Amino acid sequence: MKEDKTASVDDINTRIAKRVRDLRAARSETLDALASNSGVSRSMISLIERAEASPTAVVLEKLAAGLGVSMASLFGPEEADEERRPLVRRAAQAIWKDPESGYLRRNLSPPNWPTPIQLVEVHFPAKARVAYESSARRPALEQQIWVLQGQIEVTLGDARHLLRSGDCLALRLDRPLVYSNPSSQPAKYIVAICDEALARWIQGPMQ
Structure with missing residues (x-):
């Protein structure tokens, strides 16, 4: 690992x-x-x-x-016209660490498969906070968050949600979004994203 x-x-x-x-x-x-x-x-x-x-x-x-x-x-993907593969092994999944908050994200989905669905695994440190200001996408992205371990607080606009292990929250990302971990323990969660723009970009060379 x-x-x-x-x-x-x-x-x-x-x-x-x-x-x-x-x-x-x-x-x-x-x-x-x-x-x-x-x-x-x-x-x-x-x-x-x-x-x-x-x-x-x-x-x-x-x-x-x-x-x-x-x-x-x-x-990802690195190329829009690479061979489409429906399987990505864990060793090949892209990992990135935010240099500011320290949160670690792993892209779970096959990086070049033409689908609007993307899965991301996040390890969120204790007391970490990330505030996303962007809210101008048209159409707005759809997202669901499933907490696997620990707890996180998700604030979309004025709506605040405290999520614990097993909880799942559906969001339409049309307002500023804040993730925070109020506890002294790290959290782990899965984010499912519907991104039709990426699917169209991948499918483009095939059309």
């Missing part, structure tokens, strides 16, 4: 860089246009696209919103 984690983290910035460049090219957007749409500075986007920065979860979420996709899609 340790070797798998290290290898995945080492190349993740390169994967993110290529995904952002490819998605921006697919939209025929300049750096200035993406900066305006996402609220991320042009210089930061340029650094990310050259794999010279380690962006936080908040920055990546802003970029994803500006590109009209989920944040999970920024971690």
Whole structure:
């Protein structure tokens, strides 16, 4: 497990860089246009696209919103026209750690399978907090959170939900979203995301 984690983290910035460049090219957007749409500075986007920065979860979420996709899609696939494979082994799943909050996310879904459904496994440290400001996606993303261990607090707009092990919450991401872990123990949960924009991008070369 340790070797798998290290290898995945080492190349993740390169994967993110290529995904952002490819998605921006697919939209025929300049750096200035993406900066305006996402609220991320042009210089930061340029650094990310050259794999010279380690962006936080908040920055990546802003970029994803500006590109009209989920944040999970920024971690794969590496190529839109790679061979479609319905199975991904655990050793090949992309892992990323937020340099600000320390939360660890693993993309569970096959990275190049043309489906709007994505699964993400999250290990959330004790007392951690991540606040996503983006809420302008059209259509809004659908998401469900299933807590496997510990507890987390999820606030969507003005609605606050305290989730414990076994609880599952369905969300429409059309307002600012905050994740926090109020306890002294880490939490683990699964996020299921419906991202039709990513599925269309993957299917594009086949049409």
